Amino acid sequence: MAAKRIADEPAYVLHRYDWSESSLILEVFTRHHGRVALVAKGAKRPSSNFRPILLPLQPLHVAFGGDAEIRTLKGAEWMGGHVMPTGDALLSGYYLNELLLRLLARDDPHPALFDAYARAVQVLASEHGEALQPALRAFELLLLREIGLLPVLDAQTMTLGPLDAAAAYCLVPEGGLRAAHQDDRASLSGAQWRALQQALDDEAPFSATLRACAEVVAGLRPQLRTLLHYHCGVSTLRTRQMMMDLQNL
Template sequence: MATRRISDEPGYVLHRYDWSESSLILEVFTRHHGRIALIAKGAKRPSSSFRPVLLPLQPLRLAFGRDGEIRALKDAEWVGGQVMPVGDALLSGYYLNELLLRLLARDDPHPPLFDHYASTVQVLASEHGEALQPALRAFELLLLRDLGLLPSLDVQTLALAPLDSQEPYSLVPEAGLVQSSPDERASLPGADWIALETALRDPVPFFAVLRQVAGALNALKPQLRNLLHYHCGGAPLRTRQLMMDLQSL
């Protein structure tokens, strides 16, 4: 008889909702099962073993039921090895979680993306503030590529023409990578796009892309923001709006 329980599954809590006076519904990103919903019965009770463990941005090992739209959480263990991000890094982690909630379908596994997410969270928890923005841009690129939403970056998307290494190009929703005017600030020369495509195809793409985006942050950020906004259905991300509001105080 097949087991009705999945055990020792790597996962991260993306979001949690109150279910009753004592229980929680969790949105969880797992390595082998994708984004799933779990019910953690009694998790809000002071005596619950779940209470100190079910935190966002912390690596967990989970056991849960195999079937159902909302599966029963059986066990959760903190893997350890990293601290909780704080300040801007914490808000950035919530931003990553909101992207996954918006863009990932339930029960659709993405093991490589899970590994990229884990690497990004490690950077957020490292207290190296200078790596925060490169890590976010690297994850955005890898997320879009993993979901099939990022075109090849070494050719013009519509014309399928090779890029001129010296000419500027921009990433545009619905049109892909297109040649832009020389005075367009949100653009990169062809050589940079080609280097990004090479990094995305690297056997260890997160760190390859992380190195490559470091010199192109100002130009990449608005282009990726527009592309993600488009694929999220046009609704603003709440975490991004919160970060903007805090910066304006």
């Protein structure tokens, strides 16, 4: 049977590493086929058409084929639309890529998550720095929900009891959403958690969740960080450690 060929597929490069003196292995996030591994033959040669295109955080359309675990890149076209993020935004983009590499299985499509990622990258590439942290938190929430690791945020997880709008609740790895304890580092009110759930259920979830996160970034960030580290199986993500190291220079 002929190997399947995919053409004109929206994609982003998540990571790239050397495969030979002239070729690269790419981890690519595609809209209709999920995360796939591709070999880009000859991509390191100065004359390669792939060389200036296969960059992270840039919207591409790719063509690839083969039936092995690592398929062959046949073509790539830069779709334009924004410039490469810089500074903190660039590191934040690498952070999003690391989350996808750690939490998504290969060949598992998530078109809605792909669209949220594309919107997040657009925010990172813009000059609206005030939107950076809300965009990261919105993407984290959407990622966790998409892969089944986020409980509903308008009820207590263990009891399914309703949230008191004025009471404090926190999101913990093994207990979901529960009433906050005195020694919890961070929490949000029941009204704030319900607003986040309503935003996630919106017809335009990334934009709605970004707006909701902007109101609660300080309290939400440490809770999501703990949850993500737990599911990634690490104490600190590599990109976060890089950010901390740069801040200490």
